[in-house]
Amino acid sequence: MKLAATAGGGLFLGFSWTGSLASALEVVSDTAIAAGEINFNSYLALSPDGIVTILSPNPELGQNIKTSFPMIVAEELDADWTKVKVVQAPLDTNKFERQVTGGSGAVPHSWERLRKAGATARHMLLEAAAKRWKVSAGTLRTENGFVLNPANGKKLSYGELATEASKVPVPENVKLKDPKDFKLIGTAVRNVDNHEMITGKPLYGLDFYKDGMLFAMIQRPTAFGLKLKSVDATAAKAMPGIVDVVTFKNNVAVVGKSTWQVSKARKALKVQYEAEAALESSADHDRIFKELLNSTDATVRRKDGDVEAAFKSAAKVIKSEYQCPFLSHSPMEPMNFFAHVRPDGVELVGPTQTPERARDQVAELLKIAPEKVTVQLTRLGGGFGRRLSADFALEAAELSSIIKAPVKVIWSREDDMTGGTYRPAVRYRFEAALDAKGNMIGYKLRGVGMNSGNPTREDNFPSGAVDNLLIDSVEHKSPITTGPWRAPITNFLAFAEQSFIDEVAHAAGKDPVQFRLELLDKAKKSPVGEIKYDIDRMRGVINLAAEKSGWGKKKGVAQGFSVYFSHRSYVAQVGEVELKDNKPVIKKIYAAADCGMVVNLSGANQQVRGGIVDGLGHAMYSNLTFKNGAPEQENFNSYRLIRMKEIPEVDVHFVHNGIDPTGLGEPALPPTGGAVANAIFKATGKRLRNQPFAEQEELKTV
Template sequence: MTKLLNHNRRNFLKLAAATGGGLMLGFNWTEAEAAEPTVLVNAASAAPGVDFNSYLSINPQGIITILSPNPEVGQGIKTAFPIIVAEELDADWKNVVVEQAPLDTKKFERQVAGGSGSIPHSWKRLRVAGATARHMLIDAAAKRWSVSPTDCSTQKGYVMHTASKRKLSYGELANDAATIPVPTDVKLKEIKDFSLIGQTIRNVDNPKIVTGKPLFGLDFHREGMLIGMLQRPAFGYKIKSVDSAAAKAMPGILHVVTINNSVAVVGKSTWQVKKAKDALKIEWEKDGNLESTSDHNRIFKEMLDSPNATVRRKDGDVETAFKNAAKVVKAEYQCPFLPHNPLEPMNFFAHVKADSAELAGPSQTPESARNQAAKLLGLPPEKVTLELTRMGGGFGRRLNTDFAIEAVQVSKAVNAPVKVMWTREDDMTGGIYRPAVRYRFEAALDDKGNMIGYKLRGASINAGNATREDNFPSGAVENLLIDSVDHKSPITTGPWRAPITNFLAFAEQAFLDEVAHTAGKDPVQFRLELLDKAKQKPTGKITYDIDRMRGVIELAAEKSGWGKNKNVAQGFSVYFSHRSYVAQVGEVVMEKGKPVLKKVYSAADCGVVINQSGAQQQVRGCIVDGIGHAMYGNITFKDGIPDQKNFNDYKLIRMNEVPEIDVHFVKNEIDPTGLGEPSLPPAGAAVANAIFKATGKRLYNQPFVETEVFKGVS
């Protein structure tokens, strides 16, 4: 976000002296540069000002620089973190500059983007960082005025003494405040006094994003940097032979090297390297099982019928409950493998030297990438630096570090700085996928329609435990059995946005809807009755907050006018994940015999909302992602080779298929909980249950468009 006004050194020194050191920053939101700040750096040093702690510094002109340490993957953390610091600091947001911090395990904890855990982990730490600096500024002003700090207050970057009508800016006090002993116990603001938190604040990277300024890993450049691409095997194969003569003879190609079970082509430009990679002649041979989607269908059936499942939770006498049931409801649900498909394919930069290494790129787990690189190179971790770039999506794919380690390996092999880049085909066919799962549910009802027994088995491929055994309705059913079976496959899998719950929620909530229908009960009322039962007479442990779940159910029902609009078919869903609660209502109408999703209402309880703008986009993005993949997403395999390789044969949701989305948040003073993932799990079931209401047909498999309901509909 910085640039020099003039590269002429003499003019630079004159302007720096005129400003009294520090930084001079000017904003102009009307210029074509879309308000990229113009910054003038102190000629004597590049330091932005006085460092108060790891998160913030203040310069003599009152410009506050706030470091955001966590990876920015589109979840808005680079804006949300500084808002929290600035709130407790009582800063004027117009004078705040946000910078991405590099990986620094000494200054920061949990520099990770995953599990919707950044805000919950750092909420108190960030508040204390801002409040500590504010107290130091107050003490400095009080000392200068010879008054008590308790008689001073702060507002928008100023310390004020109301009795004498005096005030000093933070910039004027910064140097004095730096000499004040750091307080060990500071009072934080009351939530009712927040002036920034809970407001609508634009993303700090918007100007660069809309004008195409360098931000992302693919934008990263170093002088003398080479480009590398790898040809990787399909699942269950290894290299038998490589003929690289044609590739090596092509223009701009400098190296072709075999690394582990892949072949790397390194050259001067992206296009040259891509063409040479395509010219490689590689013969592969079998190295393990070569699995196909047809094999998985058989494997699922065997797992669902297996007597050797791992019991995850068992309450009461399940066998007797089902034996004595008036009715038993059974259903199976299946989801396919899914690629992550971030807009920005995998990429990473590495420059391996004799006694150190420089890394840069988009990683959700930078510390892990750094440590693995250090181990590979035989270097102490402190000899490996890692610069975080903004990510063009991740959704869990960039929790893995394979692409970063590839860059390290290639740089070491060719003894040069290299940026490894994946093509879209590499990204889609090279894993790491969402695990494929099939669920079997059973519910026992008594003669009054009460659910007295519940069974769930999760059969998965490389998911481990495909259940969340303590989630609702566990605790609300006195006789319950949840178990799982897992098959190990050479097809690599990993976390996919809202891991496990991204599909489990659809299956659970669609099944509960069917159970409610069989019992002759309203789906919303059926869930509320279960929650009442969990509260009044719980069975076993309960890990979800019953009142918070009830709150989002009632809010979603209220905002959607549940059951009152006879012109649409409504479907309901509610889910607890990543410490947050989200209820959704989908509305479907029939057009030319086709069910069309028109609107989704969403009610979320994520505690205190940091930034209304970011929170709204998080929920909307989750819903679009959840609907799109439930409707269309599918990766299939033939002998370990993916059938779908790019967006021409893998469908993503289109703009004209996105429904109207109405987002509401429960207002409370609970510390913030997760928001990057919790709104995705309930989306599929809200749509499926609405489609059932409109068509009378249940959806048991994803993607929906390949089911009977949509047969003959393009």
């Protein structure tokens, strides 16, 4: 804000981070701060030197929201992008709604709000120019940070008009641009944090530092189902730089003056635990899955028609089971958070996908009003759903309240991988009934999940396209903690569903793409029950992916198809596999995405590519197993992620249908496993039904 203050007038609105109500706005007169920024609304401010400051309220974890949000505002404002400064907004539930990164919902939720913010300021600038020139605002136009008068060629910069425009009454309704007139939206714009990231400037939670703060690392139970029994911290307390060792709840926190000192001291702790729940191993999970797949106590999620009659009359029945393991989120930046609990309020700083949740849960923990808690957002070094939880913020706040000092809690990589909140392990059983003509007349799906909630998506395709359908689920309550993992549930369900549909298509003697299109035609002409996906949008990505990949027309390459609807968007993929030394090698993946209007072409392209790499890597390699409640993989030496040389060529295409954006942070991941597995089957004749693929005998025996 100081950088924008150069010369002359205006109203300056600043945040105070030290008062008891740190989110309260402080109004400073224009004589106190020369050339302060002039706030037009919650999202943008102008300074007399022409700099446009746009606030990005949602957490940025790599989904490019900190660039895309300001692009939407700047488009309607007709701003000069070279003069736009983007600032991460703190949590402010009065000024903003849904300051959350999750569910691929940020742009769909804020699209119209952001457009109105820019259009409102543009209207006020036009009115200010019209008043100065004594003409009708309707005769003027805006372009690249200027108001232009076509009648006489005169122009005024936004900076010249900022102070006058701020005094124009704010309109209740403004006209938004016709998308055909967009100049910025739909183009490729580099990430606004690129320079800071490349040059190592402080951006992330781990970078945050405040004079006087302490560092802490926490010893948590070494297995799920254990509770703290005793602690001997004598040796740890005697080590250099250690300020205190604190026991709270089931944790032991070592507090000191540097991360290195507390890390070494934590290893000197002597901690004993005792079991408070059954200690589960991966072998137990296999047995539990088998039992629950045959359970008579299932929750029916959807039932259409007479399923039992359809299977009794079937000419052919196909039955398969698919299983996925627990997975760690493994963001590059481990969990961390800063907290300073004072008598007059609480200051929180760090990487969170849900700042309001962090604020409210801390307020509840400390028995204070939420208004007394401020949350400042840093950039997130990855999240993938892990930072939807607020446990690490709660740890920092509770510890600060105990030691009466500002503290940053830091998790090590091993803490991050063994500390819980994993992708749930799930097993699915599919059954399909075909008539004599190869039409699918019956469909069954049972999902068994470990703390997964509902491991199915009962209203997704092929629901609505099959006359007789039953989808149910059974849940196992495990002491192993789980939570949302990028594209929750669908991250694996899509692979299982799309692989099974491929199995059914082959059993019916039909082309897999044509088989899906026939099902969609059935849903369009004779829908069964409620259909919650858009048939035409799904058909659109299927046709685009088939066209761009040359589906069925290539020689020497095996192709596999997959399509999925999740988080309001549609993505179809074609995987291509070649045999090299009799082993399948993934050569290329084609992707066709319908996410509505693309805001930032560069960011959207990378979201699809990133989702594919994420989906492929975890389907191929990642696996988290347990022995007596303890994770057996603790770091990247034993928890396998995809490597650079294993990433195939990715060819991305977008459907341009002109509808409002529908989200893209997650939808490209779910179809990838199915496209690759189906291509491997086409190349080898081996059907992959369990992840990770690389550990399956089907691949080892090719």
